[in-house]
Amino acid sequence: MIIALTTGERSYTLAGYFNIQGDEKAEHPPAIIEDSEKFVRAFRKHILNVTMFVFISPFFRHYIPFIRSKSNDLIQNVRFIYNKIDSIVKRRKEEIENTPLDKPLSHDMLTSVITANTPRDINYTKTVGGEALERPLTDIEIRHIMFDGFIGGTDTTANMITFITYFLAHNPDAKKKMFEEIDRVFQGDKTRPITENDFRNLKYCEAIIKEVDRIHPVANMLARYAEEPDEIAGYKWPAGTMFHINAVSIHQNKDYWDEPEKFNPDRWLVEGFEPKKYSFIMFGGGLRICPGRKLAMIELICLMALLFRKYEIDLVDMEAPLKTKSNALTACNELLVKIKPRN
Ligand code: HEM
Incomplete structure (x- = not known):
């Protein structure tokens, strides 16, 4: 894509x-x-x-x-x-x-x-x-x-759709709600092109994407390099310090998130909900924020609609952990799935 x-x-x-x-x-x-x-x-x-x-x-x-x-x-x-x-x-x-x-x-x-x-x-x-x-x-x-x-734009979105599939298989209530939303938007039409309006109406799909990344961020680490000496969190840092920002810890910090370990897409749909500044860094932040973030959400939401309006996707082995390899990016090594057409 x-x-x-x-x-x-x-x-x-x-x-x-x-x-x-x-x-x-x-x-x-x-x-x-x-x-x-x-x-x-x-x-x-x-x-x-x-x-x-x-x-x-x-x-x-x-x-x-x-x-x-x-x-x-x-x-x-x-x-x-x-x-x-x-x-x-x-x-x-x-x-x-x-x-x-x-x-x-x-x-x-x-x-x-x-x-x-x-x-x-x-x-x-x-x-x-x-x-x-x-x-x-x-x-x-x-x-x-x-x-x-x-x-x-390659391994980020590709791995996200894999993680989404995994989390949906393990959270049947969320999967059911997603199917209901997709069916409501497409009225059972499994082939018509997706419109901008459909995209805007797929709010639960959007919430799923954010919740998956909150628990299992694909970009697990952001880096920043200090050109000048600075004081951060009460410590003095010399110029040339490389900071690695740990997205997993931030996304699961109890100070920012209620029941952070719980997969709960609905938290994103509570009226007026906005995560505390920089407590959700799926796309980073500041000057270097991901320039592809809107495109990524369009790709992922449309991909979810395309896949799930037509197919049921389950895991071959529900007991198997998600097999990943992590660098700054967490990539899936293998996810075996069973796909069948939805009635
Ligand atoms: C789910 C998909 C994606 C995720 C999770 C993601 C995440 C990120 C993150 C965390 C950063 C670092 C931001 C920072 O340091 O503050 C980043 C940077 C970047 N992303 Fe994405 N991204 C995604 C999709 C895309 C797509 C589709 C494109 C291309 C069209 C893209 C292009 C870039 C580029 C060029 C940068 C470097 C920006 C810079 O250093 O100034 N990303 N992305």
Whole structure:
């Protein structure tokens, strides 16, 4: 989804997943499926390992053979991602150049960042004495904006929908209420496109997403670096201190939450309820707050509606714990589910 939304190109990973499920195969050529899978695998590898560059000092990364080879492997991996993004950007730039000025361009983030502050910009570009005030973005800037979009938007939403499935299976009352809401909104229509109005009416789905993340945050740690000495919580901290903000502890702190261990989506629907400032940091906060937060909620709510208006999803093993691997991000290793059509 994030590749389609940001680049306007499609990815074929779902077709790859379909191919390993049975004898029936997707129609797409295996080479393009493999290409998409390689790209997404490289991202996943990057996301799950990149914190080694934060936590392990350059000395170890350069001189301890095992760590050096892991670090080199990750550098190769990120170069592969860069090359791939650069080729997508180059292709789109050529398409834009070959499109007459009076013809519309596609609506996606990549086209917007390439055309920003160029004559193709759909927004008014300020000029001073005929000169554009801002310059267009450089290729490296475009690459890294796209890279951040992919990184931010891949494993976050994907893992959230997995955790949501797990929590719903373990909380049948919440699941029943969710089905009631979805059925009320769609009136049993299992195929019509979802409208903005539907999205706004799926308040219980939204509450489920927040409650799942409160108990089991996908971004379990935020980092902040102190450029100057500071005093925080009564302690003096020197410049250069790296702070790791523990989302799990904050989300489960009794000072901020009633019965914090209880999965209770209804707490979000109490009239006038607003969590205390910074006691819910699903998307971080301040200047660096997640820029994809609205998109993420749209994706997740729509995905819940798409899945649950059609299917019943249960766990294969209700006793099995949620198998996760945590770095700054908590990712699900495996969740076996049983899916059947809803009557
Ligand atoms: C459920 C889904 C998501 C969650 C839980 C999530 C969570 C977060 C968190 C906690 C941060 C750090 C904020 C901070 O340090 O204060 C962040 C940053 C970021 N997110 Fe998301 N995110 C999600 C989806 C997305 C999507 C869909 C995109 C892309 C369109 C995205 C793009 C980014 C980017 C680019 C940053 C870095 C911002 C910066 O450092 O200035 N995220 N996200």
